[in-house]
Amino acid sequence: MYYVTQILNGLGSGSIYALVALGYSMVYGVVKLINFAHGDIIMVGGYTIFVLLGMNAPLWLAVAGSIGFCAVAGVVIERVAYHRLLNNDAPRIALLITAIGVSIFLQNLAQLIFGTNQKPIPKMFTLPAIRVGGMNVSNTLLNIVVALLMMAGLQLLVNTTKIGKAMRATSEDAGAATLMGINTNSVILFTFAVGSALAAVGAVLYSNTYMQIKPMMGGMLGLKAFVAAVFGGIGSIPGAMLGALILGLAESLSVVLGQSAWMDAVVFALLILILLFKPAGLLGQHMKEKV
Amino acid sequence: MTRGSSRLIWGVTRLKKKMLEVSDLQVYYGAIHAIKGVRFEVDEGEIVTLIGANGAGKTTILHAVSGLVRPRSGGITFCGQDLLATKPHQITGLGLAQVPEGRRVFSRMTVKENLEMGAYARKDSIGIKEDYDRVLTILPRLKERRRQLAGTLSGGEQQMLSMGRALMAQPKMLLLDEPSMGLSPLLVQEIFRTIREINAGGVTILLVEQNAKMALELASRAYVLETGKVAMQGAAKELADNEEVKKAYLGG
Ligand SMILES: Nc1ncnc2c1ncn2[C@@H]1O[C@H](COP(=O)(O)OP(=O)(O)OP(=O)(O)O)[C@@H](O)[C@H]1O
Ligand SMILES: [Mg+2]
Numbered sequence: 422m423y424y425v426t427q428i429l430n431g432l433g434s435g436s437i438y439a440l441v442a443l444g445y446s447m448v449y450g451v452v453k454l455i456n457f458a459h460g461d462i463i464m465v466g467g468y469t470i471f472v473l474l475g476m477n478a479p480l481w482l483a484v485a486g487s488i489g490f491c492a493v494a495g496v497v498i499e500r501v502a503y504h505r506l507l508n509n510d511a512p513r514i515a516l517l518i519t520a521i522g523v524s525i526f527l528q529n530l531a532q533l534i535f536g537t538n539q540k541p542i543p544k545m546f547t548l549p550a551i552r553v554g555g556m557n558v559s560n561t562l563l564n565i566v567v568a569l570l571m572m573a574g575l576q577l578l579v580n581t582t583k584i585g586k587a588m589r590a591t592s593e594d595a596g597a598a599t600l601m602g603i604n605t606n607s608v609i610l611f612t613f614a615v616g617s618a619l620a621a622v623g624a625v626l627y628s629n630t631y632m633q634i635k636p637m638m639g640g641m642l643g644l645k646a647f648v649a650a651v652f653g654g655i656g657s658i659p660g661a662m663l664g665a666l667i668l669g670l671a672e673s674l675s676v677v678l679g680q681s682a683w684m685d686a687v688v689f690a691l692l693i694l695i696l697l698f699k700p701a702g703l704l705g706q707h708m709k710e711k712v
Numbered sequence: 713m714t715r716g717s718s719r720l721i722w723g724v725t726r727l728k729k730k731m732l733e734v735s736d737l738q739v740y741y742g743a744i745h746a747i748k749g750v751r752f753e754v755d756e757g758e759i760v761t762l763i764g765a766n767g768a769g770k771t772t773i774l775h776a777v778s779g780l781v782r783p784r785s786g787g788i789t790f791c792g793q794d795l796l797a798t799k800p801h802q803i804t805g806l807g808l809a810q811v812p813e814g815r816r817v818f819s820r821m822t823v824k825e826n827l828e829m830g831a832y833a834r835k836d837s838i839g840i841k842e843d844y845d846r847v848l849t850i851l852p853r854l855k856e857r858r859r860q861l862a863g864t865l866s867g868g869e870q871q872m873l874s875m876g877r878a879l880m881a882q883p884k885m886l887l888l889d890e891p892s893m894g895l896s897p898l899l900v901q902e903i904f905r906t907i908r909e910i911n912a913g914g915v916t917i918l919l920v921e922q923n924a925k926m927a928l929e930l931a932s933r934a935y936v937l938e939t940g941k942v943a944m945q946g947a948a949k950e951l952a953d954n955e956e957v958k959k960a961y962l963g964g
Contacts, residue, residue, distance in 0.1 A: 602833030
């Protein structure tokens with residue numbers, strides 16, 4: 422039973438990574454930008470919930486407000502920080518440095534407004550207890566179900582809707598997409614909005630699971646989500662999900678083996694291994710370089 | 713060299729209408745001066761070809777017309793609309809579609825999805841369905857492959873798909889950039905036959921080619937581009953007989 426709960430724990434935290442990894446992967450897929458600030462969006466989402474609940478807003482409003490605010494934040498970040506670089510075909514390294522800059526900016530802004538200490542989040546969802554081996558796993562199950570639903574929704578969006586197809590076309594060849602009449606600038610903004618909204622859903626689950634937030638919470642979490650996205654095959658939606666779940670499982674495995682101090686080392690060793698043997702990731706496609 | 717100036721419509725001789733007009737076009741890539749004051753025009757219903765060696769600037773001109781590169785100066789109008797004042801993604805909706813160099817089909821989408829992307833700017837779902845069927849009639853090779861990923865098609869099939877995709881935009885005018893590139897002689901024949909058929913269906917054609925012989929046979933008028941400038945222009949037949957053109961582009 423101990424192992425079952427540990428596996429569930431791993432999948433539960435993996436689900437939160439997954440929601441961040443999906444956004445990483447989407448943005449990378451469409452604009453080939455590793456948006457290192459994306460992890461910090463989960464922090465922005467967390468503080469939005471904290472503020473709204475602190476103002477006695479009903480729970481649904483805190484959740485919706487957080488998702489909406491993060492979507493807008495994602496759009497603003499694209500407009501202010503990346504737009505000109507992307508439109509002028511700036512070198513990838515310039516984009517990467519800008520993304521790290523945005524990340525540091527968001528972390529410092531949160532410290533400035535809310536202080537460096539962690540803030541408690543009141544109990545959010547009261548779920549009926551589901552016990553496995555004496556442990557209540559209902560929150561963990563909630564995380565897994567929500568992440569799977571979000572992934573399925575995103576798959577549906579990308580594969581069946583008009584804007585989703587425009588995203589795929591832009592991702593493959595932005596010039597050809599323009600020739601089709603696709604406004605690639607709007608597609609990119611939409612991608613940032615959806616990715617950030619998913620991170621906000623991650624923030625909701627995070628707040629509900631750990632019941633506290635802090636300005637730097639997005640740093641390591643974002644890094645792990647990035648690892649998960651690369652691991653699963655960056656640009657692939659099911660890949661991001663799979664990578665994140667495996668990562669969560671690997672973490673709980675190191676706990677089971679009594680090596681929790683090695684947890685982060687395990688994560689990054691995993692990344693290095695996969696990149697050595699399968700550079701495109703588990704479900705990634707080899708990108709054909711365009712001439 | 714002269715230009716034909718009239719054509720017969722319902723028994724009435726009418727002056728040709730200008731469809732695309734490019735004037736004093738100047739395009740730079742950073743410090744590289746790629747297009748140095750090019751001027752040309754295409755009339756409604758015509759097939760015009762733009763020939764020239766590698767790097768002459770043919771693709772750059774088509775990119776400028778479709779809004780993929782921004783010229784430093786000059787004018788581009790299509791059916792009286794100023795294309796330089798039009799957002800790039802809105803140009804297709806005006807009835808100007810391009811079949812780009814190297815096909816550029818969406819390789820991870822199916823043939824059907826690629827054709828649907830061609831109609832992205834359109835709202836008339838009934839008309840789109842009709843055009844979808846019509847495109848599969850003009851390009852029958854695509855029909856049995858419509859559920860296949862475009863990336864798995866042969867080069868010739870991808871070229872057909874790229875043309876079909878552009879036709880899905882219901883264009884008044886089609887820009888084709890080296891549609892014969894890398895294809896077998898037989899397939900080139902088929903592509904050129906299809907272009908003639910599309911033109912007979914009322915679509916004006918601007919054809920960029922390195923295969924000057926076939927392009928000059930198909931087109932009514934031609935422009936010869938050399939290092940960013942129009943070196944010669946005139947009726948395609950006359951250019952095909954021109955000694956200089958023969959030597960430089962027709963292999964003697
Ligand atoms: N993105 C770019 N950046 C810099 N220079 C470019 C770029 N694209 C084209 N050029 C240069 O502009 C000139 C014209 O190129 P263009 O592609 O228009 O020629 P082309 O006539 O289409 O050649 P080809 O027959 O080989 O397709 C060339 O000298 C080329 O090197
Ligand atoms: Mg070219």
